[in-house]
Amino acid sequence: MVWAPHVTVACVAECEGRFLLVEEEADGHLVYNQPAGHLEPGESLIEAVTRETREESGLSFAPTHLVGVYRWSPPESARTYLRFCFAGSTTTAEPDRPLDPEIRRVLWLTRSEVNTLLPHLRSPLVLRCIDDYLRGSRHSLELLCDVG
Numbered sequence: 804m805v806w807a808p809h810v811t812v813a814c815v816a817e818c819e820g821r822f823l824l825v826e827e828e829a830d831g832h833l834v835y836n837q838p839a840g841h842l843e844p845g846e847s848l849i850e851a852v853t854r855e856t857r858e859e860s861g862l863s864f865a866p867t868h869l870v871g872v873y874r875w876s877p878p879e880s881a882r883t884y885l886r887f888c889f890a891g892s893t894t895t896a897e898p899d900r901p902l903d904p905e906i907r908r909v910l911w912l913t914r915s916e917v918n919t920l921l922p923h924l925r926s927p928l929v930l931r932c933i934d935d936y937l938r939g940s941r942h943s944l945e946l947l948c949d950v951g
Contacts, residue, residue, distance in 0.1 A: 813839035836925035
C-alpha cells in the first residue's frame, strides 16, 4: 500500500488586526477554520486556495506569500494532511454567491478571539498558521513550481 497525504490549502487573510475564519460543520460538530480545502486534480496550489476561499467565504483572495507547509496527523485518524498556507488579501465580496453547504458563517476575529475558540478549532493548524503569519513567516510564491 502506498502512503499518500491529503494535500490541502488554507488562507490567512488579515484586515485591521482581524483574521478571516469560517464556522463550518465537520463530523457533526461546529468548528472554526481558515477558508481551506483539498487540492483538486489538475489544479495549482494558488488556484486551489483562491477557489476554496471564494467557495467558503464569498471573497476573492489574492495570495502574496506562502506562510508555511505543515504536516499533521490527527491522533484519532490514520490520515496525514499536508497543508500549504498562504497569506494575502481579500477583495470583492460576492454577497449573492452561495457558500459551500457546510459553512455556517464567515467571521473576522482577532488573535485573542481565535484563542478563546481553541477547543473548537478544526485543527491545531488554524492557530499555528495565524501565529506563524504574525511572527513574519513569509516565503515567496516563486517556491511553488508547476511542471508540465
